[in-house]
Amino acid sequence: MIALDFTLNARPCRIEVPAHWTVLDLLRDGLALNGTKYGCGEGVCGTCTILLDGEPVRSCLVLASRLRGRTVVTVEGLASDGEPDRLQTAFARAGAVQCGFCTPGMLLSARALLTENPSPTEHDVREALAGNLCRCTGYSKIIEAVLAAAAGR
Amino acid sequence: MRLRPFALAEPESVPEAVEILARLEGETRIIAGGTALVPTMRLGLATPDRLVSLHRIPGLSQIRMDKGTLEIGAMSSLAALARHDAVRSRWPLLAEAAGRVATPAIRSIATLGGNLCYAEAASDPAPALLCLDTRVRVADSVGERVVPIGEFFTGFYDTAVAPNEILTGVSVPAAPAGARSGYVKFCPRSAEDKPLIGVAALLVLDAAKRVGEIRIALGGAAPTPMRARRAEAAVKGRELSDAVTRDAAEAAAAEAEPLSDLMGSVDYRREMIRVWVRRLLLSLGSGS
Numbered sequence: 429m430i431a432l433d434f435t436l437n438a439r440p441c442r443i444e445v446p447a448h449w450t451v452l453d454l455l456r457d458g459l460a461l462n463g464t465k466y467g468c469g470e471g472v473c474g475t476c477t478i479l480l481d482g483e484p485v486r487s488c489l490v491l492a493s494r495l496r497g498r499t500v501v502t503v504e505g506l507a508s509d510g511e512p513d514r515l516q517t518a519f520a521r522a523g524a525v526q527c528g529f530c531t532p533g534m535l536l537s538a539r540a541l542l543t544e545n546p547s548p549t550e551h552d553v554r555e556a557l558a559g560n561l562c563r564c565t566g567y568s569k570i571i572e573a574v575l576a577a578a579a580g581r
Numbered sequence: 582m583r584l585r586p587f588a589l590a591e592p593e594s595v596p597e598a599v600e601i602l603a604r605l606e607g608e609t610r611i612i613a614g615g616t617a618l619v620p621t622m623r624l625g626l627a628t629p630d631r632l633v634s635l636h637r638i639p640g641l642s643q644i645r646m647d648k649g650t651l652e653i654g655a656m657s658s659l660a661a662l663a664r665h666d667a668v669r670s671r672w673p674l675l676a677e678a679a680g681r682v683a684t685p686a687i688r689s690i691a692t693l694g695g696n697l698c699y700a701e702a703a704s705d706p707a708p709a710l711l712c713l714d715t716r717v718r719v720a721d722s723v724g725e726r727v728v729p730i731g732e733f734f735t736g737f738y739d740t741a742v743a744p745n746e747i748l749t750g751v752s753v754p755a756a757p758a759g760a761r762s763g764y765v766k767f768c769p770r771s772a773e774d775k776p777l778i779g780v781a782a783l784l785v786l787d788a789a790k791r792v793g794e795i796r797i798a799l800g801g802a803a804p805t806p807m808r809a810r811r812a813e814a815a816v817k818g819r820e821l822s823d824a825v826t827r828d829a830a831e832a833a834a835a836e837a838e839p840l841s842d843l844m845g846s847v848d849y850r851r852e853m854i855r856v857w858v859r860r861l862l863l864s865l866g867s868g869s
Contacts, residue, residue: 430589447589450619469582470620471687483660483689489619490690491612493589494636537686559684559773 434495437505451487451495452476455502458492463503463532467561474560477533478502484540503532506539515539518577519570526564533560538574548578584622588631594638595749599722601633602745609633611747613656613695616687635694641749642692644668651675651753655694659706660685662693672753674762674783678709681766684773694748697733700740701775702840703801707734708781709764711798711808716752721745727752734805737840757785757794761865766800767853769845776801777845780833780857784816784865792816797829802837802854809833812858821866830859 429444436459445454455461455478464487467473471486478487479501480494506513515538518524525531534557541548541556548556553574562570592598602609607630612618621627635641641656644665651672653662662668663680682688682696682705696706697717707730715730719742728741730751735741742748756762762783766776779800785793795817797809812833819825839850 446586448584448586450584453583466582469623471616474684474686477686480689484686485690486616486686489615489687491589491615491619491632491634493591493634533686540685556685559686 430493432492432496434497435499437501445492447491447493449492451478451480451485451490451492451500454492454495455487461502461504465529465532467529467533472559472561473530473533474537475530475533477536477560479536479540482540482543484537501536501539503535506535513539514580515542515574515577518573518581522569522573522576524565524569524573530560530562530564534562534570538577541574542578546578548574550575582623584619585625585628587629590631590633591637592633592635595641595720595747596722598633598635598638598747599720599745602747603722607631609744611635611698613692613698614658614690615695616683616691617695617699617701635747641694649755652750653693653753654750655748656692657694658689659691659693659696660688662706663688672713672756674709674712674756674764674781675706675753677762678705678764678779678781681705681764683775687773693751697751698740698742698748700734700738700805702737702804702806703775703777703779704806705764705766705776705779705800707806708779708798708800710751710753711806712762712781712783712796713753713756714796716754717741717748718750718752719746720749721747725749731808734807737804739805756783760785760794761868763861763865765857765861767857778802778839778850778853778857780854780861782858782861782865784821786821786866790820791818792821793818797833797858799833799837799854799858802833802839802850804838804840807837809836809858811836816862821862823863826859826862826866829862830855833858 465475467475471489476487609631610629641654643654659679669676717728764781766779784795812829815829815832834851834855
């Protein structure tokens with residue numbers, strides 16, 4: 429077992445984790461944070477995306493030991509004081525959610541983009557969401573929602 | 582689905598890491614970002630008993646300049662390379678290629694050292710590094726040696742790094758003054774895929790608009806990333822006319838030794854090398 433100290437959704441987290449667990453294993457099975465989804469397990473589908481020190485990463489590819497001393501944000505940490513992130517509101521308004529399985533990864537990839545670049549072009553949004561697969565909505569409404577959130581709509 | 586259990590070592594220095602490599606028994610693998618190794622393990626194609634993670638070694642993720650040479654630690658992420666100001670301004674070819682690998686959530690964790698050691702024939706950074714005459718630094722328990730990038734890739738998914746060695750970083754000399762460069766990749770399936778073929782080129786035009794220095798390298802065109810020396814010879818000393826770019830493209834297609842796989846046949850790869858070498862040279866010739 430490996431002892432870890434890190435910051436999870438703005439709170440300190442101290443936990444012991446088996447050496448072969450990925451960040452996704454730790455989030456879902458160690459911490460019961462099931463918002464982060466297990467999709468392909470190979471880093472291809474994007475639904476397990478979290479923010480690690482503000483950068484989007486695939487939690488299914490990263491060994492949990494890499495979290496030591498770092499800061500993690502999952503979809504559970506996007507809201508603040510009970511208020512949804514404006515991306516979450518924009519997704520709901522635009523109908524950017526259908527089955528919802530890709531949504532956590534979409535939201536966190538989009539959050540990383542807007543933090544780095546508050547006024548993205550549509551091209552920027554497409555680049556930032558590349559590798560986040562959605563099998564329901566056809567992406568248009570998701571891109572609309574991110575642009576709407578950036579524009580404060 | 583969990584990974585098969587393994588022991589994990591997290592050394593805090595290069596000497597400690599190579600000492601662990603030398604003494605461990607069973608199948609041991611080094612893990613950098615894990616973006617290539619973890620899927621391989623999940624598919625059961627690698628079943629290591631032990632992993633040696635390099636993430637706690639200070640300095641291995643540094644990107645710095647030393648007297649005009651770019652020194653990149655093996656654990657530098659591709660995202661960090663792609664956004665680094667000095668890399669973007671002085672080695673734009675490398676920044677461009679690093680920024681074209683996969684997707685943002687892969688580039689943030691994938692490392693340059695890991696990309697090189699995985700030795701994917703269709704690597705995006707490898708052709709850029711070949712054009713930039715990069716030197717690869719490799720350490721074992723005795724010390725460090727330097728491998729020219731042209732001797733680094735030794736075969737299909739194989740490199741000059743021995744099992745008891747660790748790639749610690751690369752040194753990229755200053756690009757020639759006035760160099761123009763570019764990287765193009767052709768992805769027939771999705772934009773975030775590895776390319777069917779990738780082409781990097783760096784050239785310097787003299788006062789008479791003739792090609793002085795020229796370096797062309799290909800990914801996905803052979804079992805390893807390769808310099809296209811005959812294509813280079815076809816343009817050296819000439820103006821980048823339509824006919825000359827055609828000659829270079831023919832030469833590159835002829836000297837390539839592509840493999841056939843699910844992404845494309847040998848013939849299709851050759852044809853795409855012909856198309857993309859020409860396109861890249863034409864765009865560099867027109868200054869765009």
